[in-house]
Amino acid sequence: MQDPNADTEWNDILRKKGIIPPKEVPKEDEEEEEGILMQQSVVKTYEDMTLEELEENEDEFNEEDERAIEMYRRQRLAQWQASQIKNTFGEVLEISGQDYVQEVTKAGKDLWVILHLYKQGIPLCSLINQHLAILARKFKDVKFIKAISTTCIPNYPDKNLPTIFVYQGGEIRAQFIGPLVFGGMKLTQDELEWKLSESGAIKTDLEENPRQQIQDQLMTSIRSSIATKKDTDSDED
Template sequence: MDMPVNVPVDDPNADTEWNDILRKHGIIPEKQPDPEPIIQEALLEAVKKAHENRLEDKDLDELHDLEDEEDEAFLEIYRRKRLAELASLQKKSLYGQVFPLQKPDYARDVTEESSKAYVLVNLTSSLGTNVESRVLSNIWRQAARKFGDIKFCEMRADLCIEGYPEKNTPTILVYKDGDIKRQVVTLAQLSGVRTSLEDLERLLVEVGALTENDMRLKGKEDNEDEMQNDQDNDDDDDWD
């Protein structure tokens, strides 16, 4: 009967000829590869990708400003990419304004339309004295112009739902594929009376109406004039 033999091993991880023989015969396990080179390679690859994608979030104006710093051929690749994205967005921009709703047309203009695009409904104050409602109506117009591939609608809450509580206005309803995907009651879930277009944009990303890398979210647009114009136009709004 063969008796087990105790093979002396000083350090099973050492790179010695003796350990190579023991590994060959399965007496000690293969030595695990050193993780350091793998880690270093991964870090170098990450740095390389970050450098290659350094222009990924730049719009056309920002690319123009980099002409003295970047290779012209490299910039041209991103210019063409941005122009293609703009052309695609313009093709999808079917709306571009806030659509007032009438109850008899609600199913057609909202529920059925949501099979083609995201449809957002703003149920506004019935009394016209709700500050949050006025804030959202201003933002609604900005968003409708900026995101023409999304249909923004507006309707007085009590004309949409009889007896709808004034304290629940404004209410945002997000429709897609015939269903309500999100309901936001008042602006408390956003930033209250300080709610901005950026707050609404974050909501649009959350519900899937926009992607995080949508180039329109990265533009350095100045909306102050638009906001002022919307404020002036508020005086002409008539919900009667």
């Protein structure tokens, strides 16, 4: 009688037809298959593990898995570091010139830093400091700092105040120098927020430039006034 477990074409045909049972798997092969399935199950769940759990289970992974897990570990570590940085700030830090390198140049690769150079006794500088204090609480993942101008840049002219420098990774990305850039004492918090968002430092929820709204309203008012005057002149004629 022919062995039903023999590897022959005839037995393969009989197995497909269901005439003879499937070929029995040797116990050693079963154990190896179970080991592969266990290993796959471990690999499938590593994305759900914490960094500590990954270290505890690292003996269960093969070389290919370890490479994938190392990449994943780095991603998780970067996410963790980002979460530590985020919401770390929330206020405007006062610095002096000797703190500049540490707080700006070495602040962090992807960290945005907004530096306000000001002087006491200049009303617009005081107004901007008030606005920045509120914005710092709103955008806690951005470092807001301020410094008396001459402590950072000796002999910095008062005519250039207020001045705001925007940095990322220690590199300057935008600068706003002098009172005309800010529009004078009528500068609102929303207008300053929009101006800083244009530099990329903050992600505002404002849908359009508040200054443009004021300009549009002003132009509408002027046109209305001109139209009214023309009507009045026509009536007089």
